[in-house]
Amino acid sequence: MKIEIDEKQIAESIINDLKRHNLLGNTQDVTIIYNAESQDILYTVSEVAELVKCNSAYIYSLIKAGLLPAIKLGSMKVRRTALLKFLEKFEGKDLTDPFIIKPLEQLNEEK
Numbered sequence: 001m002k003i004e005i006d007e008k009q010i011a012e013s014i015i016n017d018l019k020r021h022n023l024l025g026n027t028q029d030v031t032i033i034y035n036a037e038s039q040d041i042l043y044t045v046s047e048v049a050e051l052v053k054c055n056s057a058y059i060y061s062l063i064k065a066g067l068l069p070a071i072k073l074g075s076m077k078v079r080r081t082a083l084l085k086f087l088e089k090f091e092g093k094d095l096t097d098p099f100i101i102k103p104l105e106q107l108n109e110e111k
Contacts (some may be wrong), residue, residue, distance in 0.1 A: 041080040045070075048078050052087075062086075065098035 018024035045063075049056045060076070062068040067090070069082045094102040 042071075042073075042077040043080065043083065045076050045078070048083060051083070061098050062095070067095070067098055067101075 015024065015030055024030070043051070045056050045059045048068075049059045052059075059068065059078075063070045063076060063078075068078060068086045070076045070078050090101070092104050094104050
């Protein structure tokens with residue numbers, strides 16, 4: 001069974017209840033912050049590069065190698081969910097060369 005929740009509708013209902021019970025004034029400003037994880041956000045390549053602390057050319061190479069799914073809407077965009085899946089899938093891997101994926105070498109802690 002799939003349950004979908006409309007955060008906007010719930011927030012508006014809560015605000016209306018607060019106003020109806022005189023707990024919130026009719027002219028009072030209310031800011032609603034939605035849970036970003038529930039929204040499928042699109043990032044530009046430069047935004048993805050900034051998030052993962054690398055350059056845009058490297059992100060394009062990940063896309064070209066088929067490792068990071070993208071869509072072209074004027075310019076290349078990456079869905080937030082695709083980026084999170086990519087990070088989880090390749091954790092512990094060396095992607096220095098996106099066409100040759102290797103296990104991440106463990107640092108030798110012995111001195």
